[in-house]
Amino acid sequence: MTKYKLLPLAMASAFMLSACSDFDDPAALVKAVKLESQRANGTIIESIEFTGSDIRLRPGQTHKLIAMGTDSKGDVRDVTEEVTWTSSNTDVATINSSGLVTAVKALEDNQGIVTFTATTINEIEATTELSISESKATAISVVLKEMDGNTLNTCVDTQLAAKVTYQDGYVSAPDTNLLSWQFTGSTTAKISATGLLSTSAEQDETLTITAKHSDGVTGSDNFTASIAQLNGLSIQRDSKDIESLALALAERDTLTPKITLLNGETYTTSNSAIWASSDTAITSVSNADDVKGNIVGLTSGTTNVYATCGGQQAQVSVEVTGDSTxxxxxxxxxxxxxxxxxxxxxxxxxxxxxxxxxxxxxxxxxxxxxxxxxxxxxxxxxxxxxxxxxxxxxxxxxxxxxxxxxxxxxxxxxxxxxxxxx
The missing domain is CATH 2.60.40.10 (Immunoglobulins)
Known part of the structure; x- marks a missing residue:
């Protein structure tokens, strides 16, 4: 026996109205049904906020805009690929359906500002701006991108950024575009090419961090990496804390350290922790960039693997099985x-x-x-x-x-x- 699922009245009405008025436009019909479905489920977007706005691009560069929408339930989700994007000047900058902006040519007027509009299925619009210009940088101010002040927690990977002032008076939002990084004052810190700072010292450290723009201008500031808020370290596999791990001979796996702060917040700290095995003949664990915590069984036996950061240490017992002849x-x-x-x-x-x-x-x-x-x-x-x-x-x-x-x-x-x- 065939079963039919009844549409909610509003959805059914929209479906029939669309079918009548837009019979020759299947896309409009699909849109109407989707819109009523979102209304019925409380997932229709009522407002939009952006990340990645207010920075400067040079012709030829690309940049991703992210649209975060708040729905009628108050829930927030990424709607970057749900909205329709438009550019106020496609001769200067285009934007595709995924929010990727391509700078085509410099705009001399109005500090090179181009406006981008995101429109939801229910016609909610929000706008944001980027600048497309070849005006040179004149000053740099180094900041912690997602934190106020100049103190960061040791072992918590922290994104650096810089506010850049240009000859035409434009000041960018904190960003990493066209920047390279250096630091002094730490023997444990590392900064990636994208400005991600990781630290692991057992005591507080003061770092002088310098950002250099490709135009040649530099800016520096002092930052403190503090251990005061650290409250424990654990080892995770597949996002779950573990105390033991079984590996077959030649099997590989990935371990991730998790740092806990006094306020209860937790962070995975893949770049900061230092790994060690108590018996490297049984298992090896990597400290190489991008693959930290990758572990492999080499010979049969049991050993301990340790993660250390900021004076905190965690261990997991690893048993490797198999004939290693x-x-x-x-x-x-x-x-x-x-x-x-x-x-x-x-x-x-x-x-x-x-x-x-x-x-x-x-x-x-x-x-x-x-x-x-x-x-x-x-x-x-x-x-x-x-x-x-x-x-x-x-x-x-x-x-x-x-x-x-x-x-x-x-x-x-x-x-x-x-x-x-x-």
Missing amino acids: LKSLKINTGTDSLEIKQGAKVSLQLFADLTGVNGDFNVSEFASWNLSGTDLATSKLLKEGTDEAHLELTAATANTGSFTLISSYEGKSETLDVTVVE
Whole structure:
């Protein structure tokens, strides 16, 4: 028996009215039904706020605007791709359906300001502005983007930004566009290319942070990274606190540290914490950028893994299971010789055949690589903490000849005869 779900009266009325008046416009019919559905569910948007507004772009740059809508229930959601976007001057800047602005050319009038309008399905409109200009920067003021004042919590990754003043008088909202970063006063702090600051010292630190605009102007200010509000550190897997972890041999997983403040607020602190394993023969945990906390089981056994930050420490017990008997090694596909042109690069991986593992196990980052003192090539390890870890071998640009590369792991070695040619 076929069952029919009755539409609410308002929705049904809109459906029938739209069907009659816009019979030849299916899009209008779909819009009407969607609108009445939102009204019935209380999810219709009543107001919009923006993030990413009031900054300056140069021609050729892109920038994402985000529209956050508050519905009739008072709930807030990202409506960036629900609204219809328009630009007040498409010759200067365009905007697509995802809120991505593309600066086309500089606008000399009105400080280069272009207005962007977001319109909801129920015709609620909100506007915001960006500036498209080649006017040069004249002054910079460094700030904490989402915090007031100059004090931040150690172990809580903090976004830096700068207010930039330009020759034409325009002052941008705090942003990271066209900026590079430096700091002094800390041995533990790091600042990413996008201005994300991470700190992990056991005591308060005062940092002098300098932002440099691509136009050459710089600005500095002092900030304090404080441990006063830290109230504990825990280790998470899949957003849940854990005290133990089971890994199969060669299995990888990701651990995340969570810092708790005295006020009860919690933050994941992926960039700040320092990781260590009490037995690196059993498990390795990465401290490499972008893959901090990536863990892998190397041999069977039980060990502890620690996360440390701001004088706080957490640990998790890790048990690795499987037969780690090493049967053989191979470099890449098992070739024993390689020819490489001067100045060229090649990626090398060392794979282990272990009794308890199906398939090859990439042990490149755990092996020792010996180039026999040759000046025919240099090497560096890349993609540590991942299955893509490899040795990048770069041939010399001036010399030719041959040498033997030796890679060793767990008492076994594999050799590769390398010839550098013109």
